[in-house]
Amino acid sequence: MNNAGLTKFATSLAEFALSSRMPVRWAAKPTVFRVFCGGETISESISVIEKLRESHVGAILDYSVEGQEKESDFAMTEQEIIRTIQLAKDNENIPVSCIKVSGIASNGLLEKLSTGSDLSSSDKEAAANLHQRFERICRSAYEANVPIYVDAEESWIQDAIDRLVESMMTQFNREKAIVFQTTQMFRHDRLEYLTQLILKGRREGFRIGNKIVRGAYLDKENARAAEQGYPTPIQLSKQATDDAYNAALQLCIENIDIVEICAGTHNEYSSIYLTQLLNEKGLDKNHPHVYFSQLYGMSDYMSFNLAAAGYNVSKYLPYGPVRSTLPYLIRRAKENTAIAGQMGKEYSMILKEINRRKS
Template sequence: MREDKIFNNTEIAFELKSDSQLERAHFLFKMISIEPLVRIGTAVTNFALKAHLPVEGLIRSTVFDHFCGGVNEDDCLDIIDKMYTKGVSSVLDFSVEGKETETSFDDAMEKILKIINFSAEKDAMPIVVFKPTGFGRFYLYQKKGEGKPFTNAESEEWNRVVARFDAVCKLAKERDVEVLIDAEESWMQDAADELVTQMMQKYNTEKPIVYNTLQMYRHDRLDFLKSQHALAKQSGFYLGYKVVRGAYMEKEHDRAREKGYDTPICESKKATDDNFNAAIRYMLDHLDDMSLFAGTHNEESTYLVMDLMKQKEVAIKDNRVWFGQLFGMSDNISFNLAHLGYNVAKYVPFGPVKDVMPYLIRRAEENTSVAGQTGRELMLIKKEKERRKQVASS
C-alpha cells in the first residue's frame, strides 16, 4: 500500500457535495450493501414502473439523482459546470437501453451528434460516448459476428448501422471531440470490434479520435490489443482504447454454461486485475501509437498508471492518458486526481427515469457484487461526515 494515499482525502473528494447530498449518498450505499435488499428493490421497482405506479419522483430524488446527471442534456449542465471548477471533465452518456426500432436508433444517433456539437463548444466536455446497440439491433451484431449470412433486409439494416457509426465518427473528427464506443456482451462484440476498427482506420489517421473499449475480465483481450496494434502499425492509423474490467460477468458465465462453451471471463478477480494492469502497461509502453482512457474505480490500478506515467516522463496533462469514473462513484479518485492536475472525466448518465432504470440496476448490482467497493464508499462518506462535524464544532 502506498504511503501517500492521496485517495483518502475526503475534503477534496466531497467538496461539491452538500451535507444533505452526503447523507443521501450514505443512505444509498448503506442500502446497496445489503444484497437481498438490492434484489427485492430491483424487482419491486421494475414492477412499479411497468404498472405505471407513481414512483418516478421517489426514484428521481434518491438513486437517480445520485448516479445520473438529469433527464436531458440541459439538466446536466449545472453538474458539468460545477465539476469542471474542480478540474473534472464530463462525458455525457445517454443511458437509454433496450430500444430496438430504426426510429430509436436514428434518434440515438441524432442525440450523439447534438452532444458532439455541444461538446465542441464546451471545454468541460472533451469526450462523447455511445453503445453499439444504441445504433443497431443486438441480434444483428450477433449474427454478423457468428458469420451467418444476412437476408437482403438485414444487409440494408446493417448498412444503416454502419452509416450511423460513420456519421458520428466523421463529425467527431471534424469537431475534434474524442468518441468512446462502449463494449457489450462477448457474443455480439466481434462485429462491433470489426466496425470500430474500420472507424479507427478511417478517422484516426492523425491521432486517436475513435476509441474502442477493452473489457479486461475477458482473458482474450490482451492478445486482441496486441493484434490491433500490429494492424494499426501496418495500416498507418492510431489506436484509442478505454480499458475497463467489465460489466456483464454473470450474463457471460450463464450463457457459457447454457451453451456449453468455456467462459470468456478470467478465472479469478486476481487474474482480471493482472490482465487489466498488463493492458495498461502495454499501452503506456506504446503511447506513440495509441491513447488510453483508464476507466477504473480501483485505487491500485490508478496508482499504477500514475507511477508508469512518472517513470516514462509522461506529462500529467498529456492528452493521450485519461482517467475515468462513473458519476456518483469513487469521487475520492476522480477529484483527488484532478486536484493534482491529471486528465479526469466522469461518465454522466442521463435520460428519462424509466429508460435509465436498466443502467441504475446494473450500478446497484455492481456495487453489491464488487468486494469492498461499497464498504470503501461508506467508509469515506463517514470519514467526511465526521470531519465536517469537527470543523463545525471547532
C-alpha cells in the same frame, strides 16, 4: 455513494419497476437517479457538468437509453449522440463523447453479424443502416475534433462492434485518436486483442484509442456460457482480471506514441499504478494521451484527488428518461455494492500515495 441501504433500495425499485411497468419516475428521480445520472436531458445535466468543472473534472455525457428495437428509435439515438458531440465541441468541460452500439442497432442483428450467420434481406438492410449511422456519428466526432468512446458489450455481440470500430479507426484516427475501442479485461482474450490492435495500427498507420475497463457483464457471461455449453470467455479469477488490466495499462504506456487511453477504473491500485507508469516514463501528469475516468456517483474520492493532483480526469455522466435508464441504474447499483468497501475510505488516500511515490 456508500450507503448500502440506498443501493439496495435502488436495485429493488428499478427491477420491480421494469417487471411491473408501474410508474416509477416519482420515486426514482429524487433518489437513485439523482445519485447516478445528470438528468433526463442534456439541459438538466448542465448544472452537474458545471459542478464537476469546479473540481477540474470533465464530464462525458452518456445517453443511457437501452433496449431499443425500432429503426426510428435508432435514428433518435443517433441524433442525440450527435447533439452531445456538438455540445462537447463548444464546451471544454466535456472532453469526449461516447456511444453504445446497441443503442443504434438491435442485439439480434449484432449477434448475427458477430457469428457470421446468414442474413435475410431485412438484416442486410439493417446492417447497412447500422454502418451508415455509426459512420455519421464518427464523422461528426472527427469534424468536431471530439473523441468518442465506444462502449464494450456482451461477448456474443462484441466481434461486430470490434469490426465497426476498427474500420472507423482506420478512417478517422490518422492524425489523433478520435474513435476509441473499449477492452474489457475480465475477458481472457482481450490483452492479446489489444496487442494485435496496436500492431495493426503501427502497420497501417492509424492511432489507437482505447478505454480499458474490467468489465460489466461477468455473471451474465458465465451464465450464458454454462447454459449453452461453451467455455466461458471470462478470466478464472479476479486476480487474473486485475493482472490483465494492469498489463494493458503498461502496454499502452509503452506505445504511448500511437496509443491514447482512458483508464476506466474504480480500482485504487490500478490508478496508482498508472500514475507510477507515467512517472517512470517521464510523462507529464496531464499528458494529453492519458485520462482517468470513473462513473458519476461512484469513487468520487478517487476522481477528485486525481484531478487535484493534476491528472486528466472525467466522469461518465448518464442522462435520459428515468424509465429508459433503469437497466443502467440496476447495473450501477449492483456494481456500487461490490465496491462499497473501497469507496468508504478516506478521500485523501489516493493523493497521499501518489505524492509518496513521487517523493
